[in-house]
Amino acid sequence: MFFFSAFFAVIASSGSLANLPIIAFEDGYTHLFGDHNLVIHRDGKSVHLSLDERTGSGFVSHDLYLHGYFSASIKLPSDYTAGVLVAFYLSNGDMFQKNHDEIDFEFLGNIRGKDWRVQTNVYGNGSTNTGREERCGLWFDPAEDFHQYSILWTDSKIIFLVDDVPIREVKRTESMGGDFPSKPMTLYATIWDASDWATNGGKYRVNYKYAPFVAEFSDLVLHGCAVDPIEHVTKCDSSAQDSEAVPSGITPVQRTKMGNFRLKHMTYSYCYDTVRYKVPPPECVIKPQEAERLRKFDPVTFGNGRRHRGKRHHRSRGSQEETTSSF
Numbered sequence: 141m142f143f144f145s146a147f148f149a150v151i152a153s154s155g156s157l158a159n160l161p162i163i164a165f166e167d168g169y170t171h172l173f174g175d176h177n178l179v180i181h182r183d184g185k186s187v188h189l190s191l192d193e194r195t196g197s198g199f200v201s202h203d204l205y206l207h208g209y210f211s212a213s214i215k216l217p218s219d220y221t222a223g224v225l226v227a228f229y230l231s232n233g234d235m236f237q238k239n240h241d242e243i244d245f246e247f248l249g250n251i252r253g254k255d256w257r258v259q260t261n262v263y264g265n266g267s268t269n270t271g272r273e274e275r276c277g278l279w280f281d282p283a284e285d286f287h288q289y290s291i292l293w294t295d296s297k298i299i300f301l302v303d304d305v306p307i308r309e310v311k312r313t314e315s316m317g318g319d320f321p322s323k324p325m326t327l328y329a330t331i332w333d334a335s336d337w338a339t340n341g342g343k344y345r346v347n348y349k350y351a352p353f354v355a356e357f358s359d360l361v362l363h364g365c366a367v368d369p370i371e372h373v374t375k376c377d378s379s380a381q382d383s384e385a386v387p388s389g390i391t392p393v394q395r396t397k398m399g400n401f402r403l404k405h406m407t408y409s410y411c412y413d414t415v416r417y418k419v420p421p422p423e424c425v426i427k428p429q430e431a432e433r434l435r436k437f438d439p440v441t442f443g444n445g446r447r448h449r450g451k452r453h454h455r456s457r458g459s460q461e462e463t464t465s466s467f
Contacts (some may be wrong), residue, residue, distance in 0.1 A: 160209065160211070160363050161361070161363070162185065162360060162361060163185075163360055163361070163362060164184040164185050164360075165180050165184050165185065165186075165360065166180075166184055168201055168202060168203075168360060168362045169187075169199045169200060169202065169327075169360070170199065170200060170201075170202060171199055172197075172198040172199050172200040172328065172330070173195070173196070173197060173198050173330075174189070174190075174195050174196055174198060175194075175197075177189065177190040177192065177195055177196065177197035177352075178190075178197045178198070178199060182358065185358060185359075185360070186356065186357065186358040187199060187329075187356075187357045187358075187360075188354050188355070188356050188357075189226075189329065189330070189331045189354070189355045189356075189357065190331065190352040190353060190354045191224060191331045191332060191333060191346075191352060191353040192348065192351040192352045192353075193348045196330060196331045196332035196333060197330070197331060198328060198330030198331070199328070199329050200326055200327070200328050200329075201326050201327040201328075201362060203364075203366040203367070203369075204232070204324040204325065204326055204366065204367040204368075204369055204372075205230070205324060205325060205326070205327070205364035205365060205367060206323075206324045206325075206364070206365050206367050206374055207293050207294050207295060207364060207365050208292075208293060208362070208363055208364020208365055209291070209292050209293075209361065209364065210230065210290065210291045210293075210327050210361065210362060210363070210364065211288055211289065211290035211359070211360075211361040211363075212228055212288070212289060212329065212357045212358070212359060212360050212361070213286040213287065213288050213289075213357070213359035214226070214228065214282070214286065214287065214288075214289055214355060214356065214357055215282070215283065215284075215285060215286045215287075215355070215356040216247055216249075216256055216282045216283045216355055217249065217283060217331075217353040217354055217355060218283035218284075219252060219283075219350055220251060220252045220347055220350045221250060221256070222249055222251045222338075222339040222344035222345065222346065222347065223333060223334060223335035223338050223339050223345045223346035223347075224248075224249035224331065224333070224334070224338070224346055224353050225248060225249065225330075225331070225332055225333075225338050226246075226247040226249075226329075226330070226331045226355045227244060227245065227246050227247070227328065227329065227330045227332075228244075228245040228289055228291075228328075228329050229242060229243060229244035229245060229246070229261075229291075229328055229329075230242065230243040230244075230291065230293065230321070230325040230326065230327055231244075231325055231326065231328060232323050232324060232325045232326065234326075235323075236266070236323060238266055239265045239266035240263070240266055240323075241263060241264050241265065241321035241322065241323050241325055242261060242262070242263040242268075242321065242325070243261070243262055243263075243291055243298055243321055243325070244260060244261040244262075245258065245259075245260060245289050245291070245300065246259040247259075247282070248334075248338045248339065249338065249339060249353075250344075251339065251344050255277055255278070255281070256278070256281075256282050256283065257275055257276070257277060257407075258275065258276050258277070258278060258302075259273055259274070259275045260273070260274050260275075260276075260300050260307070260308050261273050262298055262310050262320075262321065263319075264316070264319040264320045264321045264322060265317075265318040265319055265322075267318075267319040270319065270421065271410055271416070272310065272319075272410055272421070273408070273410050274308055274406060274408060274409045274410065275406070275407050275408035276307060276401075276402075276405045276406045276407055276408075277405045277407060278302065278405065279401075279404075279405065286358060286359075287302060287303050288302070288303050288304070288359065289301070289302055290302075290304075290361075292389055293364075294389070295312070296311065296312045297309060297310060297311045297312060297389070298310040298321070299389055299390065304394070305394065305397045305398065305401060306390050306394050306397070306398040306401075307398060307401050307402070308398075309390065309398070311423075313422075313423045315421075315422035315423045316422075316423050324367040324372060327362065329355075329357055331353065331355045333346045403433075406434070407434070407437045408434065408437055409430075409434060410424075411424035411425075411426060412426070412430070412431050412434045412435075
């Protein structure tokens with residue numbers, strides 16, 4: 141955490157992370173699965189992941205990280221994308237199969253004429269059964285052009301950003317206990333067939349007549365505290381600094397934008413899911429107006445399982461909804 145004091149000062153003063161170094165694919169990542177469905181372009185700085193009838197595809201970071209800023213500009217597949225799932229996420233499921241941590245962007249495809257939906261997940265210490273999922277729409281078509289999707293992770297909070305607009309902030313609270321992600325994680329990007337649940341709870345499946353489905357990744361940023369995979373010792377500077385001096389990471393202007401975004405575009409929050417929770421999880425702050433607005437979106441629980449991690453699957457749970465509003 142101390143390593144990022146100067147880094148967070150930049151965030152607080154400028155509200156932008158555009159000046160962080162962009163790395164070539166081979167400098168930070170390696171092929172995870174999918175054979176020839178992963179193709180490197182633009183002198184090694186852009187990657188295409190595709191899904192066809194044979195397989196999906198994915199890549200993974202070389203290093204484990206304990207906290208940091210992780211970002212990619214992503215252009216999602218267009219046209220009919222029901223059942224298709226594109227994920228950009230941190231996880232240590234390969235190391236901690238029973239108590240893993242995870243921080244996700246999940247992009248859920250849709251039938252023609254309906255928008256992609258974005259789901260964010262935060263799991264700590266294997267807390268997938270509790271789940272802290274939110275879902276939202278976007279103020280643009282993510283299949284028309286590249287947009288930046290970023291995860292900022294510290295020992296006290298997690299912030300999801302789209303084009304430098306924070307769309308969700310998760311603060312570590314005492315009530316969460318060990319459910320806040322706190323172990324080193326690896327960064328992944330995947331595309332795969334999630335027909336069983338991704339679109340209307342599995343009502344609409346992948347139609348391979350429209351394959352290949354191609355997700356494009358560029359402007360890759362890995363700005364984190366790398367961790368030795370054997371000793372779990374951080375490789376970054378841990379010189380003594382006052383952690384209380386670390387700014388919040390969200391400027392006043394950004395916080396206003398986040399509030400506007402959530403008012404217009406959030407369509408599901410686990411805090412308001414009365415089907416899953418008779419009593420909301422203890423960290424939830426219930427806002428009556430927000431509860432009333434979200435009530436029209438009926439939650440759908442997708443069931444148990446595992447989402448795709450190479451050859452493994454993990455299935456998130458959340459709500460099913462559509463959104464047509466603009467930011």
